[in-house]
Ligand SMILES: Cc1cc2nc3c(=O)[nH]c(=O)nc-3n(C[C@H](O)[C@H](O)[C@H](O)COP(=O)(O)OP(=O)(O)OC[C@H]3O[C@@H](n4cnc5c(N)ncnc54)[C@H](O)[C@@H]3O)c2cc1C
């Protein structure tokens with residue numbers, strides 16, 4: 001058993017990507033390090049275990065990345081998705097440091113996929129972990145063990161004690177028993193609060209009960225709230241979260257990537273009364289992927305259904321759940337639990353509104369509707385070729401945006417602007433500093449890796465020589 | 466497998482995933498193909514965020530290993546012998562002891578005096594113990610039958626996984642080199658997960674040692690046959706002759722390789738393994754180990770009075786090996802090669 005009564009140089013709270021980056025860096029600087037992870041060993045690694053890639057700046061092609069991706073390109077993309085809600089100084093630190101992150105991860109035992117065409121075609125901007133995020137976390141934990149970092153699983157930190165801008169100790173429950181853990185410095189890398197349904201209810205009301213949490217059930221934001229309550233400066237919109245439309249049959253937590261559904265541009269989407277409610281073909285899917293969680297969340301009962309015919313079946317990546325099939329729209333409505341007449345009417349009206357055009361699944365084509373509201377502005381084709389196919393959709397929450405404010409050294413800032421002496425934050429819990437809104441693939445792991453390493457570097461200075 | 470197909474995080478590990486992604490649904494032939502394309506590195510078990518205790522309880526290596534065991538039984542020729550794969554360990558060890566006993570009895574009854582007589586290792590010494598006709602006759606019969614049965618197994622597999630008689634030379638060459646170099650066992654550059662999340666090359670090196678060792682022993686037998694029937698030189702040969710050298714190096718390779726593989730297996734995490742397969746695995750490894758060990762012993766003590774018995778022992782093991790060949794884990798080599806060939810054929814040209 002890990003000794004929790006010792007005085008450590010660095011206490012890292014959390015067991016995901018940001019936490020391990022901080023722990024390893026601090027340890028390599030000579031500090032004694034304790035990691036407290038709420039999850040059991042089998043589920044260690046938070047949302048990071050569900051990830052697949054990291055966005056990295058690079059000036060030449062590398063073994064894992066094609067072409068080049070400059071600071072300017074990266075910054076433009078970030079500005080674009082956040083609509084300017086970002087701290088340019090911190091963002092540029094992140095972007096620049098990602099040039100080194102892939103190499104650093106490899107020295108810690110991580111493996112990457114050779115750059116390949118892939119299904120997502122992101123190999124210019126994103127480096128893909130061989131085997132995904134869990135393989136990455138396995139590599140980190142092996143390295144941590146080798147370096148002599150102490151890791152305790154089933155250890156939840158309940159609160160931190162802040163006095164005059166310095167953190168004194170942490171109150172934790174380890175294997176069911178309360179314990180006070182002392183450390184010279186602390187890194188909070190405990191993720192967002194998306195798994196805290198109570199907290200989500202504050203903003204969403206009863207609708208929150210129908211949300212599906214795509215990642216870890218352990219990201220409850222206990223420490224985020226605890227710190228904000230003690231006068232730490234907040235950042236990011238507390239009401240916002242990254243939410244996508246996922247297969248409604250997904251488990252409540254930890255369903256991860258396999259519940260995603262990319263069929264919306266090639267379908268019509270109806271609510272529980274079988275009515276359409278938004279332009280399904282508004283823009284290319286990567287740009288609209290993340291609005292559909294919110295759209296579905298705002299419908300009554302937080303459920304929607306994607307309806308298409310066999311022409312569209314092969315155009316998107318399947319979810320792990322089988323498509324619901326039927327030979328008529330009525331039968332499909334019945335199987336989905338929708339009103340048969342209502343769905344038939346919606347499909348009939350939609351079909352009547354479809355204009356002639358040349359279908360092209362790969363670009364913004366000219367297949368659109370006329371005379372219905374809402375319109376479908378691209379990829380609109382008549383739904384007439386059985387079997388008809390339906391997928392039920394629910395909002396799937398990826399992460400929340402609310403976090404703690406930090407400076408360029410990952411130091412947590414108090415509301416009066418003063419940095420805490422020995423309290424640092426990395427990962428999702430401070431991602432709002434850089435990603436105030438929106439999302440782009442691979443930025444979460446980029447922020448966590450960069451600020452995890454910065455927090456490790458800074459806390460490494462607390463090592464007793 | 467449907468889960469993997471919508472996840473695809475493991476696509477960089479091995480050929481199974483890209484092959485899987487070319488399909489939306491899987492026929493039983495597809496499954497046999499994919500199962501034999503898997504070299505059981507277990508990378509995708511430790512990397513899987515859905516592995517047990519996750520509620521999806523995904524364990525791809527185990528699923529594929531079970532399917533593999535099924536393919537061995539399903540494509541076996543003649544068909545009624547499928548049952549031997551169910552208790553393969555028992556079957557193979559029974560067969561081995563029977564074969565040894567048979568050769569011993571045969572030797573004892575044909576040339577009772579020769580069995581324990583010490584003699585110098587001069588040309589013809591082996592045939593003094595066991596007559597040439599018996600040795601060559603039995604050997605060619607079992608070998609011939611084994612080849613026939615393996616070929617039929619290959620045919621059954623090929624048909625069921627999609628058939629198609631035409632294979633381009635390019636694919637053939639690719640598959641040939643994949644088989645010979647055991648390229649995939651490298652798993653990129655990091656090796657297998659034998660015990661836990663850590664990667665290791667041990668399994669690859671051991672398998673290579675066994676595989677090339679086996680090939681050398683086979684080459685040794687072939688050169689010996691060539692010496693005897695073409696050059697007219699009769700065994701045993703001098704220590705520094707080609708057949709003996711090949712056999713010695715090969716035998717050592719097999720000893721090390723099989724011992725290594727057994728060691729890896731004993732230490733392995735049982736979670737991603739298929740119980741049904743273990744008995745097959747150990748049976749073949751033990752057979753190969755015995756074949757190499759008795760062969761080397763025979764070499765060391767061929768000038769002593771033990772030679773006769775050891776020769777009979779060695780031949781007994783070899784006999785059982787070839788008898789069991791189409792009904793032991795050895796068939797994995799056939800189906801795996803076939804799967805690699807299919808894979809090479811369906812991979813898009815760069
Ligand atoms: C399905 C899915 C796919 C994703 N794919 C990608 C991708 O491909 N690329 C990308 O960049 N981002 C991706 N993301 C986002 C990415 O997961 C996050 O940005 C990133 O993992 C955050 O890392 P983190 O270390 O801050 O938090 P996490 O990895 O969530 O780690 C938080 C850790 O803190 C622990 N914890 C929480 N509270 C406590 C407490 N009180 N005491 C002790 N421990 C505690 C948790 O158990 C957990 O181990 C994805 C997210 C999901 C859900």
Ligand code: SF4
Nearest residue numbers: 469472473474475513
């Ligand atoms: S084994 Fe698990 S992680 Fe790998 S592709 Fe399949 S579902 Fe994904």
Ligand code: SF4
Nearest residue numbers: 479503504506507509
């Ligand atoms: S065990 Fe290894 S070879 Fe088999 S499917 Fe998984 S990654 Fe591929």
